[in-house]
Amino acid sequence: MVDETPNGATSDAARWAALIEAVATRGDREAFAKLFEHFAPRIKTFMRRSGASEQSADEFAQEALLAVWSKAGLFDPGSVGATAWIFTIARNLRIDVLRREKRAGRDYAVEIDPEFHVDDGPQPDAYLAASQTESRVRHAMALLSEEQLRVIELSFFDEKAHAEIAQTLQIPLGTVKSRLRLAMNRLRGLLGDLS
Amino acid sequence: MTIHHHPPEELLVAFAAGLLDLGQHVAIATHLVGCPHCRDTVRTLEHVGGALLTGLPPTVMSAGALATVEARLDGLVASTALRPRPAAEQITDIPGLPHFVREYPAGPWRWIAPKVHLRPIQLPVASLTRVFLLKSRPGTKMIEHTHTGFEMSCVLSGSFVHAGGHFGPGDFDFGDGTDDHEIMIDSVDDCICLVAMQGDLKLNGMIGRLLQPLIRM
Numbered sequence: 001m002v003d004e005t006p007n008g009a010t011s012d013a014a015r016w017a018a019l020i021e022a023v024a025t026r027g028d029r030e031a032f033a034k035l036f037e038h039f040a041p042r043i044k045t046f047m048r049r050s051g052a053s054e055q056s057a058d059e060f061a062q063e064a065l066l067a068v069w070s071k072a073g074l075f076d077p078g079s080v081g082a083t084a085w086i087f088t089i090a091r092n093l094r095i096d097v098l099r100r101e102k103r104a105g106r107d108y109a110v111e112i113d114p115e116f117h118v119d120d121g122p123q124p125d126a127y128l129a130a131s132q133t134e135s136r137v138r139h140a141m142a143l144l145s146e147e148q149l150r151v152i153e154l155s156f157f158d159e160k161a162h163a164e165i166a167q168t169l170q171i172p173l174g175t176v177k178s179r180l181r182l183a184m185n186r187l188r189g190l191l192g193d194l195s
Numbered sequence: 196m197t198i199h200h201h202p203p204e205e206l207l208v209a210f211a212a213g214l215l216d217l218g219q220h221v222a223i224a225t226h227l228v229g230c231p232h233c234r235d236t237v238r239t240l241e242h243v244g245g246a247l248l249t250g251l252p253p254t255v256m257s258a259g260a261l262a263t264v265e266a267r268l269d270g271l272v273a274s275t276a277l278r279p280r281p282a283a284e285q286i287t288d289i290p291g292l293p294h295f296v297r298e299y300p301a302g303p304w305r306w307i308a309p310k311v312h313l314r315p316i317q318l319p320v321a322s323l324t325r326v327f328l329l330k331s332r333p334g335t336k337m338i339e340h341t342h343t344g345f346e347m348s349c350v351l352s353g354s355f356v357h358a359g360g361h362f363g364p365g366d367f368d369f370g371d372g373t374d375d376h377e378i379m380i381d382s383v384d385d386c387i388c389l390v391a392m393q394g395d396l397k398l399n400g401m402i403g404r405l406l407q408p409l410i411r412m
Binding site: 012027029032033036037038039040041042043044045046048049055057058061062065066069070080081082083084085086087088090091092094095133134137138141152153155156157162177180181184187188191 | 204205208209211212213214215217220236238239241242243244245246247248249251252253254255256257260261263264265267268271
């Protein structure tokens with residue numbers, strides 16, 4: 001599932017970034033439609049695998065792309081890759097949705113950026129072409145073992161986390177944790193600090 | 196600030212994936228603000244998330260989904276500009292408390308045990324995990340306790356020590372409900388921590404019994 005063609009990956013990332021910028025600067029609907037066509041069906045898959053129903057996964061994907069539209073102006077192609085950025089939009093929306101579901105009965109709405117301004121100030125990697133970062137990450141992921149990649153994937157999808165992953169893969173909980181740790185160490189080693 | 200204690204990897208993954216509840220998310224984010232190392236890990240994970248996402252097979256969207264979304268684009272700017280916030284006291288007097296936490300309303304400091312004060316932070320939505328500031332005077336020996344859920348503590352100022360090591364500003368202490376620990380405040384000044392706690396404390400000793408009914412907030 002990981003794209004192994006570095007040039008393809010790089011130009012993809014650059015293309016997504018250009019489309020997001022077109023949305024941000026010109027409100028370009030054609031660019032938006034292209035982003036929608038690629039990302040909405042994948043965000044839907046992501047939510048389906050996380051346990052959402054067909055309908056709510058569909059609605060979630062629509063909401064995520066709406067958020068991409070409204071936040072496009074915040075996209076900084078120098079500091080984050082386009083796919084990572086869209087991922088964090090979906091991620092934050094997921095937190096919001098979880099919150100909303102738990103908020104039954106509360107009558108005020110507070111929108112607080114769940115990223116919490118963690119990106120405080122310019123990061124050293126702002127000077128690296130983000131598309132390069134993306135292809136490095138894909139490369140690094142392609143070098144993980146099947147098992148390590150699987151544990152990482154499941155860690156992203158599954159709200160019930162490691163106990164359930166252990167059940168799904170029929171391995172002990174400790175093995176899930178150690179595989180994840182190995183995978184992370186491996187990624188870190190392969191990527192160096194992204195900064 | 197040298198940080199020696201970090202959140203376990205799986206918590207950083209869950210943070211990056213958006214799987215933590217708000218209280219937990221706040222605790223991890225508090226650590227991230229002060230920890231470039233973990234911030235870097237989270238950033239890497241967000242790239243991993245992006246790569247996973249874009250590598251997934253597509254699921255066909257419902258008929259007319261794009262048209263539905265396009266029809267909503269125009270009205271979007273107005274609605275996202277609204278950010279009402281409940282009026283309440285905001286925290287301004289805690290050095291080291293990240294800005295985003297200051298935006299949450301906080302309750303007053305209240306005495307919960309000799310030399311120990313607690314200040315609840317009101318999350319905008321009910322979270323399984325409660326978040327509060329805990330301020331302890333130097334020399335305080337805290338209760339030994341076990342948790343029925345887990346607890347995350349981020350040291351904002353001062354320091355404490357327990358069997359797991361010494362914890363100063365920026366350090367992250369994670370108790371997963373399996374350890375008993377006796378905590379000693381060993382800094383010259385007050386030790387203030389942001390604590391995210393799930394489940395109930397099972398407390399031992401007199402202070403514990405005093406603390407238990409109060410800490411449920």
